[in-house]
């Protein structure tokens with residue numbers, strides 16, 4: 001079995017129960033597993049120097065729409081609120097197909113990997129022109145990232161009072177049948193799994209009450225997780241009150257959308273009682289601070305959610321509403337936004353890093369990830385703090401959030417190198433970028 005010794009890190013941030021940070025420490029990986037962490041480890045296998053580096057658990061991204069990578073900075077959507085932004089982009093997305101979905105996933109996942117991410121979820125809720133969930137799965141497998149794709153869906157088009165154009169919605173029976181198909185074909189529930197499929201109707205305003213309920217029943221029957229957008233902004237709350245006669249938390253609870261196997265994106269507008277409901281039911285939240293800023297949605301009550309015991313993780317959200325996909329930068333944004341709302345001591349750099357790592361593992365139900373301890377899977381990010389961005393830093397761990405770097409030197413997933421010396425090892429990235437630009441230009445025509 002392949003053995004790799006990560007040697008002589010300036011600091012190893014373990015994220016173990018005691019939150020130990022080990023100076024001058026090594027980390028031994030065998031196969032896909034961490035077998036030892038500490039000083040003076042020896043190995044006859046491969047050695048990777050971590051001199052001048054901070055080693056952290058791999059960061060975990062819990063909300064994304066990878067397909068949007070080909071629609072960054074679209075002029076008509078640059079300055080719009082959520083609903084107007086969606087209406088600008090839907091017709092462009094309707095022109096996509098399998099190749100656009102695959103290439104955009106390659107770009108989005110490569111960007112995440114370079115920013116320290118070892119596990120990403122994805123929320124694909126439109127399947128135009130023959131696109132399938134498999135198009136994103138292929139991209140993640142090629143790159144070597146751990147992947148939690150969710151089979152999204154929209155079923156209420158404009159003619160039925162919904163937001164998306166009719167061409168982008170599917171029949172509800174077909175949605176459920178395809179959820180079953182992709183779960184049976186790809187979901188791997190075993191510990192250490194590289195691929196877990198989830199069920200994810202797009203949002204309460206694009207599918208029916210019946211589909212929300214049936215999706216929850218199906219996911220529980222199959223033992224997979226549930227994901228959607230919830231309480232994203234004021235328009236979203238108003239829609240819920242008007243259309244369903246209740247707030248989003250009540251709607252979610254009534255339809256089976258609370259529990260340890262559920263995580264909701266955004267939750268910017270959760271009320272105090274909704275926060276209590278989420279804490280009590282172990283429901284997870286994917287906090288997407290850049291997207292919330294970009295779309296003017298507001299500041300999520302992260303401090304209140306954390307204090308109440310809500311499981312909270314980070315998401316970069318779709319590349320069309322961020323428009324970056326840099327996960328360590330997202331952690332920094334989470335910290336800054338809480339300080340805007342709650343003061344300078346509202347969130348420490350270490351808490352932001354914890355949310356980005358352990359928080360993600362908790363939300364996605366992966367206890368074998370999120371910390372660097374013997375027996376855990378070998379997903380780790382190695383950050384060179386000897387360069388420009390961290391020059392002059394007194395605390396290299398805090399510097400990762402407060403100053404940089406924002407790109408990894410090395411990245412390992414399941415003990416395999418995905419980034420080495422700042423370069424993706426598994427993709428011809430310049431060729432992929434060229435292809436993405438060609439496809440984006442064609443979409444603009």
Ligand SMILES: [Zn+2]
Nearest residue numbers: 229265317318
């Ligand atoms: Zn989203």
